[in-house]
Amino acid sequence: PLNPILMSHRKFERPRHGNLGFLPRRRCAQHRGRIRTFPADDSKQACHLTGFMGYKAGMTHIVRDVERPGSKLHKKEVVEAVSIVEVPPMVVVGLTGYVKTPRGLRCLHTVWAEHLSEQFKRRFYKNWRASHKRAFCKFSKAYSTEEGKKSRAQQIEDLKKNCCAIRVVAHTQIRKLKLHRKKADVMEIQVNGGSISDKLDFAQGLFEKEVSVTTIFKEAEFLDVCAVTTGHGFEGVTHRWGTTRLPRKTHKGLRKVACIGAWHPARVAYSVPRAGQDGFHHRTEVNKKIYKIGEAMAKSAGNAQMTADLTPKHITPMGGFVNYGIVKNEYLMIKGGVPGPKKRPLALRRTLHTEISRRAAEPVNLKFIDTSSKLGAGRFQTPEEKRKFLGPSKRSVLAKAD
Numbered sequence: 001p002l003n004p005i006l007m008s009h010r011k012f013e014r015p016r017h018g019n020l021g022f023l024p025r026r027r028c029a030q031h032r033g034r035i036r037t038f039p040a041d042d043s044k045q046a047c048h049l050t051g052f053m054g055y056k057a058g059m060t061h062i063v064r065d066v067e068r069p070g071s072k073l074h075k076k077e078v079v080e081a082v083s084i085v086e087v088p089p090m091v092v093v094g095l096t097g098y099v100k101t102p103r104g105l106r107c108l109h110t111v112w113a114e115h116l117s118e119q120f121k122r123r124f125y126k127n128w129r130a131s132h133k134r135a136f137c138k139f140s141k142a143y144s145t146e147e148g149k150k151s152r153a154q155q156i157e158d159l160k161k162n163c164c165a166i167r168v169v170a171h172t173q174i175r176k177l178k179l180h181r182k183k184a185d186v187m188e189i190q191v192n193g194g195s196i197s198d199k200l201d202f203a204q205g206l207f208e209k210e211v212s213v214t215t216i217f218k219e220a221e222f223l224d225v226c227a228v229t230t231g232h233g234f235e236g237v238t239h240r241w242g243t244t245r246l247p248r249k250t251h252k253g254l255r256k257v258a259c260i261g262a263w264h265p266a267r268v269a270y271s272v273p274r275a276g277q278d279g280f281h282h283r284t285e286v287n288k289k290i291y292k293i294g295e296a297m298a299k300s301a302g303n304a305q306m307t308a309d310l311t312p313k314h315i316t317p318m319g320g321f322v323n324y325g326i327v328k329n330e331y332l333m334i335k336g337g338v339p340g341p342k343k344r345p346l347a348l349r350r351t352l353h354t355e356i357s358r359r360a361a362e363p364v365n366l367k368f369i370d371t372s373s374k375l376g377a378g379r380f381q382t383p384e385e386k387r388k389f390l391g392p393s394k395r396s397v398l399a400k401a402d
Contacts, residue, residue: 033347058321097163231280
């Protein structure tokens with residue numbers, strides 16, 4: 001029964017439209033996802049990295065067997081949507097140490113590697129072609145002078161004595177992707193486990209080396225995805241907040257909010273839905289399950305072949321992923337969707353909140369990965385299968401005749 005004291009003005013309860021926890025809904029400053037919080041450190045564990053970066057390629061669907069004793073779905077097949085994120089190896093180019101202050105963490109020193117790639121240096125220039133390309137020259141020269149070696153050793157000692165957190169600076173290898181970009185995406189990744197001295201040795205050992213996604217994530221684990229959502233520009237209240245449309249005969253339009261507030265206070269409250277920017281907001285989705293970590297195309301031509309497939313096949317669907325192309329590097333298969341459009345950089349983080357449900361402990365038994373064309377109603381999984389079914393094409397017959 002309704003409480004007349006609490007609900008004197010309304011016959012039925014209705015929650016408000018839209019969540020006020022995500023205000024202000026303005027455009028994000030950058031299109032790359034950013035990790036603002038890293039998992040809690042545990043010095044008893046071995047040193048390890050806690051994040052990575054990938055690029056959204058697209059979506060497909062899989063068939064798997066459910067292993068959930070007691071459920072009606074136990075031992076049955078289910079079809080689920082999955083996202084494919086291409087994750088070429090990242091390169092570590094530096095490390096930075098943070099000290100605690102009353103106002104949060106403060107960077108103490110940053111130590112750079114001796115050799116830095118062009119795609120990393122391009123990130124620090126607006127116009128690379130017209131520049132002198134002198135970035136990081138002093139850091140590279142310091143490796144060959146006694147004074148530079150002493151200065152770097154002193155910085156490392158300062159980091160060992162004062163720092164509470166060590167993070168490596170790593171960049172993606174954008175040249176391995178056909179995204180028509182030359183600037184690498186750069187991010188800081190926190191090193192967890194061991195003492196501060198162990199962290200520094202671990203980080204320095206990674207300088208100028210490639211780091212694979214398999215060293216950070218494992219199959220059937222959970223991760224968090226930090227990304228910027230797809231932008232939709234300036235939108236009205238009905239699309240932006242999901243408010244109810246007014247009756248058909250409403251004067252001057254019906255996709256509006258009828259009353260935006262009382263006479264007094266004589267201003268519009270922040271909680272009232274208004275038109276404005278929709279999309280291109282930074283969002284974090286937690287506890288996304290990893291269904292598969294696929295090898296690069298050069299290592300395994302059949303990196304999407306499952307038990308139901310007769311012939312080897314690659315994860316890229318026929319005709320390529322729409323608006324993306326071919327996935328040639330390692331990839332992550334994540335259950336469900338991830339924020340952002342195709343080609344958007346995603347920051348992947350080890351999960352902050354460990355999932356302890358029975359469903360989280362369920363093993364992943366993939367039987368089939370769909371690789372049919374995503375441009376329409378795809379019928380065939382591989383080009384060979386299509387040729388066998390349709391027979392020789394006119395072009396192939398003419399080629400043989402020549």
